[in-house]
Amino acid sequence: GAVVSQHPSWVICKSGTSVKIECRSLDFQATTMFWYRQFPKQSLMLMATSNEGSKATYEQGVEKDKFLINHASLTLSTLTVTSAHPEDSSFYICSARDRSASGGRPDTQYFGPGTRLTVL
Amino acid sequence: AQTVTQSQPEMSVQEAETVTLSCTYDTSESNYYLFWYKQPPSRQMILVIRQEAYKQQNATENRFSVNFQKAAKSFSLKISDSQLGDTAMYFCAFYFGNEKLTFGTGTRLTIIP
Numbered sequence: 001g002a003v004v005s006q007h008p009s010w011v012i013c014k015s016g017t018s019v020k021i022e023c024r025s026l027d028f029q030a031t032t033m034f035w036y037r038q039f040p041k042q043s044l045m046l047m048a049t050s051n052e053g054s055k056a057t058y059e060q061g062v063e064k065d066k067f068l069i070n071h072a073s074l075t076l077s078t079l080t081v082t083s084a085h086p087e088d089s090s091f092y093i094c095s096a097r098d099r100s101a102s103g104g105r106p107d108t109q110y111f112g113p114g115t116r117l118t119v120l
Numbered sequence: 121a122q123t124v125t126q127s128q129p130e131m132s133v134q135e136a137e138t139v140t141l142s143c144t145y146d147t148s149e150s151n152y153y154l155f156w157y158k159q160p161p162s163r164q165m166i167l168v169i170r171q172e173a174y175k176q177q178n179a180t181e182n183r184f185s186v187n188f189q190k191a192a193k194s195f196s197l198k199i200s201d202s203q204l205g206d207t208a209m210y211f212c213a214f215y216f217g218n219e220k221l222t223f224g225t226g227t228r229l230t231i232i233p
Contacts, residue, residue, distance in 0.1 A: 034220065043211060043223045044165075091163060109221070111165035 002028045004096050006112035013084055014120055021079045021115045023094030029074035030096035034109070035067075038091040050077050084119045091116050122147045122214050126224035133202055134232050140187075141197045141227045143212030150174075152216040154188065154195045159226075160208040168210070171195065199229075207231045 003026040013019050023033055032051050036044040048064075050056040050071035058064045066088075068080040077096075081088055093114045123146045133139040145154070156168040171179045171188050178186050183203075187196045199206055212224040 038163075041228075043225050046220050049220065093163075093165065095165070114163045 002026075002096075002098055002110045004094065004110045004112040006092075006094055006115050008115060009113060010116040010118075012118045012120065015085050016083055019081045019084055019117060021081075021092055021094075021117075023077045023079070023096065023112050025075045025096040025098075025110070028096075028098045028110075030077075030098065031074065032097040033071055033077040034095045034097075035069060035077075035079050036093040036095070038093060038114075040091075044093060047079075081117065084117070086119045089117055089119045122149075122152075122216065122222045124212050124214050124222050124224035126212055126227050128227045129225070130228045130230070132230040132232055135202060135204060137202055138198060138200045139202055139229065141199075141210050141212075141229065143195045143197070143224055145193050145195065145212070145214050145224075147193070147214065147216065149216050152214060154186075155213040155215065155221070156184070156186070156195075156197045157211045157213060157223075158206075158208045159211065160205075165211075169197065202231050204231050204233060 005024045007022045034049050035047045037047050038044050046059050047062045048056045048058045048069050050069045052071050052074050056069035066082055071077040091114050095109050095111045097109045125144045152173045154171045158166045158168050169179050169181045169184050171186055178188050183200045185198045207230050209226045209228050211226045214222045
């Protein structure tokens with residue numbers, strides 16, 4: 001089946017530094033990738049939608065200058081948390097939609113294993 | 121905007137028993153998709169089952185089945201012969217058109233040995 005990887009799986013950084021998280025579709029091409037944030041014992045909150053070769057679409061309330069998203073190829077999207085602060089500590093999950101599925105069928109959206117970010 | 125409600129924050133059941141997780145949603149659309157996702161302690165989101173709104177027949181996947189009541193906007197998940205590996209957070213999700221998935225708040229299910 002389709003696999004989405006994320007790297008790193010966990011990261012600890014100092015306040016004020018930037019952190020980059022990679023999301024890769026390993027065996028399919030993804031026209032669209034999604035970035036979610038999940039706080040402990042809560043649901044997934046969509047942060048942004050990224051389409052290959054174009055600017056990401058951010059959800060209301062998400063700072064686009066703080067959470068930089070790049071979708072440079074059909075298999076790679078990156079989320080960079082700039083000038084991270086302790087309140088940015090969270091679990092970040094990406095998902096990818098299979099390009100081959102006609103009409104962008106939603107059941108072909110595959111999730112990565114997530115990245116736990118801790119900002120000290 | 122669509123909303124998804126899961127009214128059971130936590131549930132527990134003995135191993136081998138049957139458990140039903142509830143989900144209701146609100147939408148003015150007629151053609152949409154509904155999903156149940158499982159998030160075990162590993163945090164990996166796993167698709168459990170999907171239902172197309174235009175299909176009257178309830179979806180089933182092995183021990184997992186749904187009770188889809190379109191008029192009532194209800195979409196419950198039944199897990200039969202529950203196993204320890206079913207312990208996880210379960211999220212109900214709604215999808216319409218080419219838009220984002222809308223998730224419910226989740227139900228934490230614990231299977232007791």
